[in-house]
Amino acid sequence: MITRRALLGAALVVAVPLPDGGTSLRPTVFVRVEPDGRVVATVPTPETGQGVRTMAAILIAEELALDVPDVTLEQAPGDTATFGAQAVANSMSSRRLTEPLRTAAATARCLLVAAAAARWRVPAAECTARHGRVEHPRRGALPYRALVADAAALDPATVPVTLTPPERWRLIGRTRAPRADARDIVTGRARYGTESAPPGALVAVVARPAWIGATVSAVDSDAALAVPGVVTVLRLDPPGAGQGGVAVVARSTAAALKGRAALRVTWTGGTPDADSRAWLDDLAAALPATPDTPPPALERVYRLPLLAHAPMEPMNATAHVTADTVRVWAPVQDPGGLRTQLARQLGLAETAVRVHPTLAGGGFGRRIEPDAVLEAIACSRAAGAPVTVRWTRDDDMRHDSYRPMSVHRLTATLDADGVPIGRTHAVATWPLTVLPFTSPALVKASGDHFPYTVPGEVTVTLRPAPLRTGFWRAVYAGQFGYAEECFLSEIARRGGHDEVALRRRLLPDGSRLRRVLDAAAGRAGWTPGPGQGAACHLDYGSAIAVLVTADPAARRVRRVTAAVDVGIPIHPSGVIAQVEGGILDALSTVLGAQITVRDGAVVQSSFRDYAWARIGDCPEIDVVLVPSEEPIGGLGELAYPPAAAAIASALATEPVTGMPYGVAVG
Template sequence: MKISRRTFLGGVLVVGVPVALPGSAQAADEFAPNVFVRLDDRGRITVTAPKPESGQGVRTMVALLVAEELMVGLDDVRLEQAHGDTARFGSQAVGGSFSARQLHEPLRRAAATARCLLVTAAARRWGVPVEECAARDGAVRHGRRVLRYGSLVRDAAALDPATVPVTLTPPERWRLLGRTRAGRVDAKAIMTGKARYGIDTRPPGTLVAVVLRPQWIGAVVDAVDDRAAKAVPGVVAVTTLDPATSGQGGVAVIARSVPEALRGREALRVTWRGGTPTADSRQWLADLETALPAVPTAPGPVAFEATYKLPLLAHAPMEPMNATAHVTAAGLTVWTPTQDPGTLRLILARQFGLDQAAVRVETALTGGSFGRRIEFDPVLEAVACSRVAGAPVSVLWTRDDDMRHDSYRPMSVHRLAAVVDAEGVPTWRAHGVATWPLNILPFFDNPDIVKANGDHFPYTVPGQVDVTLRDAPLRTGFWRSVYAGHFQYAEESFLAELGHRAGLDQVELRRRLLPADSRLRRVLDVAASRAGHVRPGVTRGVACHEEYGSVVAVVADASEGRVRRVTAAVDVGPVLHLSGVRAQVEGGVMDALSTVSGAQITVRDGRVVQSSFRDYAWARIDQAPDVDVVLVPSDAPVGGVGELSYPPAAAAIAFATGRPVTGMPVGVGVG
């Protein structure tokens, strides 16, 4: 690759990034060939991570990509988190398992550009051909001659980049990518409490706000008596939040400390109106069941039909929602854990009539997202509170707030039917779905989009999938794997039941329905081989999934109703971060175990019943099975993995533990 002269602006070489940096300049003792990589005259390498870190390991992957191409160790790379700026960094959203797919080539090229410029600078200083020089361990070498990177930054920065070809390190020569079990680069800071999450953010003079939120679904403030709240020592202000502009609405109490804010909230007297105070999720589920599409005409006798009912689910990240904002005459600064700082900046500028240059979004380390932090309601609350207080304000959600005012994974009901051959193998299928759209985004109010997002049936069985949507009666949003978690759970559970009724081996049934040369059949064979023979007293569940440019097969073994071992074989194309891929698969398995075992959100009398991990039954450590993740190499393009394992793991665990008959979770009152 050659770099256009037009990208060399103001002394900064800009490559491998969406947009050049007009008017930017680099220091005399610094070499900044692009917005991702910077070297100083002491050889220190600083890398800017353009996307947020919420536990998925994106910052470690970024560091590995750069260290690989700069021929240095992982410890030689320092990380900085990018602030929100789409013009500078392009899309900064994390979601849809896109991070690795979007970042791997631009970041490798960014680092490779720096390396090639440094090598060229050294070659010209020595007066030798570039081909005779090599970069290694933070230096350029030619025979016994060595020049450290730091001594070359001025020469490299002065080069015309259009004259320097850039080559990437081929995978067979990788030292770090896919070759090392590197842990997270911020693991030590996290373990020692030095890492600063969004909830830790406290700029000088920061006040704290908590919100008394609507007391039933859809309610709005009718009247507020805040006299007792304002009398609480430390309370600075009380303000009503407009749900049209300031999040989900309610009444915010702004104080000098968290305890004072909470005491002020307890002292509020608020009456509410509107909404649905009698809402009940059991009725919602029944309504969805009556809305199921009719089973289409089958090409033969329908051998089996089943209905699966899936409940509401909350995101429940370990770090509850929070945001800090400071509104001044000069503009707006926000500190927040978010999945999309660039878009957040654009939205804030547009909503408040500000120039983008007057809005700064500082991206905090995030204690879990799972789709929830693609939304910005806590930020809008913080901005509204800061405008009232005239100071930076940190809005904190309690665990109860977080559980009862989430954007939930929608309920859904699935009716499946099949025609089978003489051996019980399906030859035709029908899948009818009744569910809700994701009402945080208008374009999801479309059955075709829901179907395209959810239906990834990988087997060679013709049939028909029909989707009916009903208006969501509460706030719904993205949840790990989105609609694929619904569709694949029902489809794989149904296929497992067909195999069980026909006395067919679960692995062999799927092998017969997959093309012989498919990636998915290959990982299925690997997973089955790794799991070994089924031992007496063990029930085995099997499921497959293909999405995000990756494939996975999951084998779950259970005894006495408890899953003991899960084997997952995964093909994500070239593996960039070994430990990261394993961790993402393991996390999906644990989410699957939790939802299959009983975690759900229910609504009674217009209110969400669950309020914490006490009654939102997420799996505990002593329930965790042994998880064996097998990485299957391939020459496919880099694929995503963050959401890949959840759908098949849920179906495999459900069958193995005897819970797939009517949906997840069984026996605890779905809805």
């Protein structure tokens, strides 16, 4: 049973009940039951493809004895005072929302049951909620719509609230239902960022810096202003107006693009000679001296490149600025935090700022940043109308905030059997420029999740970032974990050990990682041999093992088996989809997708040269859900680090000194 103190604590910490006008039942801001019996879930976290709306629908349908399609979903606006933290980050959505959503729905159910029991004058324990109604063995049944008014009049503090016990779950962890918004997405009813602008909105595109760090020196806009449909041209100065550049505001996308092409912009400053090969060399030179390691020993250096986020939906935002209000419609990852930031930056009360998060075609950390929103606000203020800023694919690829480069030197002391008994891991990388990952300790805390019983030392050296860097799926763990697992696989090969057997030997007895590793090996029918790779990862409160079979000569991955323990897999289909997505990101980067800089500018401009995996590259993927009594864990970033390492190991023939297996970087 949920105590009154726990219920009130959840309401105060996560959500403050909204007034309902006496027409609907609203135990908290997350759930309401309308007079017609319709159940509406307000989802506080944006949907960026991770399936948070489906998770919310499952949790609420379970506790209100409904089916998933019976729950209507609404997206909450940015408002941390009402909804609490709203960021899509650090694989936190399921961990943060499960208890409040279940509690809200269970409260509504118990109030409806109490209302029915009072009307029938029977004990509430004799009543059961089922399929949108309350039933009694002798009194019959009443639909929720007949009970809403009575339930809304009850004091929630006087009604005991119980969560549905696991043995009675019909949906949580037991349904492989499609996404709750799948039909809207495939039929076009779903609205993404650029489809969410109010009527009459103008369109803007931006001429962005020609090389890294460049700023506008002069603009000749006459030819651009002569293009039919162009409304205005304005200079955007960073950081208040995003990354900087020159915006062309027009009545259509075509006119804006034609106007941008007609601009004559003179750029100055920055680093027009920047080269990513020199950056890698600088990071390698920043590593501390190689430690004295007693023989037998092994040492390897891994150089990891810049990576772009490359979401399928490029960056965009719509803003409407008036004399005393700002409204934003955009695919963002932290609507509440963005609202607070905008209010502070613009000198407005938070109540004057409205942020409406739209569906996002992928985020991966990029949409934490507000640069597209700041551009839209500047353009709207200048135009005196709502404006949608559209980034082209080239804009998105060449002006991203990239995953930092890093160089890793790993050493291992080996016993007589070639088993590691000591290790060092020295990392040289850059901080994130978008949020305060500015100290070696923070970088280490983000990246160092080495799970094996091998004592050692990890050191981090930070060099100033020469371009914008930001959160990228798994952040620093994607780099630390990749290097550590690749190195362990090479140790196994050099010592004649099976990669799985060596990991089992180095994992604590009864550990979650050993359980998922055994589950993956059993599912894959693992036998040691060429063209195979293995890796493990423990992070975000979850555990995963990935096994890969590949054809190194053809540079082709044939099969990937992943076993994952996320505690309670609320939506099994969603768990599988998230793991598959992480595996395909890993496949893409190991096969060579990377960002390079030459002559001060990013070389890659689209998927034609940022070589993301195509359909024909995709292997057979088998995801095993491992039962667990652990608390609910995070998932969105979990699969990438071990999948990248296992794929690299499976594709390796002989390691390339100083680089990841077979992948030229920089």
